[in-house]
Amino acid sequence: MDAQGPPNTSGSPSPRSEHGLPGVNPLRRPSDSFESWFRRILLTLLVVGLPVVAYTTGTTAYEASMHAVRAQAAQRHEVVARLTADVERNHNAAKQSAQVSWTDAAGVVRTGTALADPGTTKGTPLHVWVSRNGTVTGPPMSTLNAKSTGWVAGGAAAYGMALGIYGLRVGTRLLLDRRRYAQWDAEWERAEPLWSARFRR
Template identity: 55%
Template sequence: MSAHGSPSASGPPRPHQGNAPHGTNPLRRASDRFESWFGRVLMLVLVLGVPAAALSAGLTAYESSMRTVHAQVAQRHEVVARVTSDVPGDDPVSKQPARIRWIEQNGVTRTGTTFVEPGTRKGATVRVWVNRDGAITDAPMNTVAAKAHGWFVGVMAALGVIAGVQAARAATRLALDRRRYAQWTTEWDLVEPLWSQRFRR
C-alpha cells in the first residue's frame, strides 16, 4: 500500500461528498438557529434603541421641564416680608411657622404664614415667593432642576430598554428550552425501547 493512500499519511484529509458545507453544523437545531438570530436582533435593539430611547425621553422631559420653568417664573415673584411677632426658640432644629406681612408693587398690603428659623424676632425680614394672587408658594423650578430631570428620565428610559431586552431574551430562552425538553422526551420515548433491547440479547 502506498504512502499516498495510507490513513497515516501527512497532509489534510481528502474531502468527500458527505462533508457538511463550510460554516454549518449538522447538529444545530432549528431552535438553535432561531435563538442565534433572535440574539442578534436583540443586540441591534440594544445598540440602536438604548441611545435613541435615552435621547428622546431625556430631551422630551427636559423641554417639558423648561416650559414649567418659564411658566412658573412668569407667574411667581419674590418679595421681602417682615415677621409680625416673635418666634419661640424652643426647638432649635426645625423651623417654626410665623406670620409675615409684605407690600406688593401695587401698594396692596398682604399677610401670610411661612417657616422661619427658631428665635426669629419681630420685624425681621424674610424673602418669600408669591404667585399672582398674592399667595405664598414655592420657588419656581430652575434650569438645573430641569436638566437633572431630563438626565434622570433619559437614564431610566435606557435602563427600561435594557431590562426589556433582557426579559425578552430570558423569555425566549425559557420557551425554547421547554420545546427542546419536550422534543427530547418524545425522541427518547421512541429510542429507549430500541436502546434497551440491545442489552436483553
C-alpha cells in the same frame, strides 16, 4: 484528492450535513437558529435603540421642564415680608411655620405663612416667593432642575429598555429550553426501547 471537496486547510474537518454539504451543522436545531437570530435582533435594538430612546426621552423631559421653568419665572416673584410675631424656640426643628405680611405693588397689605428659624423675632424681614394672586409659594424651578430632570428621565428610559431586552432574552431562552426538553423526552421515549432491546439480546 478528496472526492467530496477540497481539503480543510485549517487542520480540522469541516462540519457536514446529512447530505454532505460543508458548513452546515447537522446537530443545529431550528430552535438554535431562531435563538441566534433573535439574539442578533435584540443586540441591534440595544446598540441602536438605547441611545435613541435615552436622548429622545431626556430631551422631551428637559423641554417640558424648561417650559415649567419659564412659566413659573413669569408667575412668581420675590418679596420682602416681615414676621408678624416671634417664632418660638424649638431645638428639635430646623424651620417653623410663621405668619408674615408684606405690601404688594398695588399697596395692598397681604399675609401668608413662611418658614423661619426658631427664635426669630417679630419684624424680622424674610425673603419669600409669592404667586400673582399673592399666595406664598416656593421658588421657581431653575435651569439646573430642568437639566437634572432630563438626565434622570433619559437614564431611566435607557435602564428600562435594557431591562426589557434582557427580560425578552431570558424569557425566550426559557421557552425554547422548555420546548427542547420536551423534544428530548419524546425522542428518548422512542429510542429507549430500542436501546433496551439491544442489551437484552
